[in-house]
Amino acid sequence: MKDFARHTPAARGINWNRVQDDKDLEVWNRLTANFWLPEKVPLSNDVQSWATLTDQERELTIRVFAGLTLLDTVQGSVGAPAMLADAVTPHEEAVLTNIAFMESVHAKSYSSIFSTLCSTTEIDAAFRWAEENPHLQAKASKILADYAPGADPLKKKIASTFLESFLFYSGFYLPMHWSSRAKLTNTADLIRLIIRDEAVHGYYIGYKFQRALERESAARQAEIKDYAFGLMFELYEIEEHYTAELYDGLGMTEDVKKFLHYNANKALMNLGFESLFPDSVTDVNPAILSALSPNADENHDFFSGSGSSYVIGKSVATEDEDWDF
């Protein structure tokens, strides 16, 4: 009998005591320290607030969350697993499985919001809307094309970073808007946990993209960069339509678009590229920024004006054993 086994590489266990890329361990530690489940957020405290929204506002909110569910599902079930084949270290594979799982947690957490606030009929209608919305389907299919088996590993990472760092934000805007008006504040707390995770995901996938890109020829680097900006333009155009369809009724489209520009810049920065949109179109409503990072602006920056004094914020956890003073 022929021995096939000796031609196959030996199966290997992952050795976390021999890490080739420190970023793998750093990101693993960050993601696991930040682990959460929707059950820890008291969503039912938002039931009264939900009742104060108009029918139109409620429908918009449900649709936005149905759209976000779709993107999280794509990333958890297709995007992150698709990048496993291209991982250059076993630890990168482990981080990607964590990312895939957390995207499934995110997708499920929208169902927790739905079951707390909505009727079965409303929930079913929202999922149907997401399946039938041409703009949402267009962005999903653009991304899924880059995730197809055998697709270019660099393009997979570009699509993935854009999903994590750009495509979610037309949706994230709305819970931040409600939060800035003291509405659905528990839901906003949950969304902030998702937003925090997506930042680490976009950062890590963008980092792995940069490491892979630097091994390519100058010509290929230029081709990939063109591809990235081209894809950003295409996705942005779809996002403009999607945003207008959702937010025109409430007169919020222009404000949401600034948030899109701002996040598009951050997505490109995660890939190591320069930002695209100038400051003049990224001046996000300060209420949205402070909903995103509450209390972060209570200490005035010295260079940003508003006085020469500086205020020391509340005490924060520091690892005192590392500091000598």
Added chain:
Amino acid sequence: MRLAFYSTASGNTARFVERLGEPAVRITAGDAPAMTAPFVLITPTYADGEGRGAVPKPVIRFLNDPGTRANLIGVIAGGNRNFGEMFARAGDVIAQKCGVPCLYRFELAGTAGDVTRVQQGLERLWQARTHSNAVA
């Protein structure tokens, strides 16, 4: 040199500092350069949800040198607003520990506007120091 910075392999802070167009000393995991003249520190933030680990360890080692610390006049911190209250938290921690102002905060590698504002802010800072030294 009037600037010192730390940047991990992701390179965000390094790209920001490069665009400032001013020479800067790089702090690395293995090398904590001693600063012998007044300087501004630029560092990213790596806090978890509770704020732990906000200041990168190589930056802590760098600041543990009393001579270097005595020359620190301000800190500029990188971060990401997605981290909520922890956005650029390293700037707050260092400001508090070292009794210096947090001069500015930027996200990731900074935008063109961030670069301009920091260039102008640093210019004013150096001029003010030159002026006060001349008066003294």
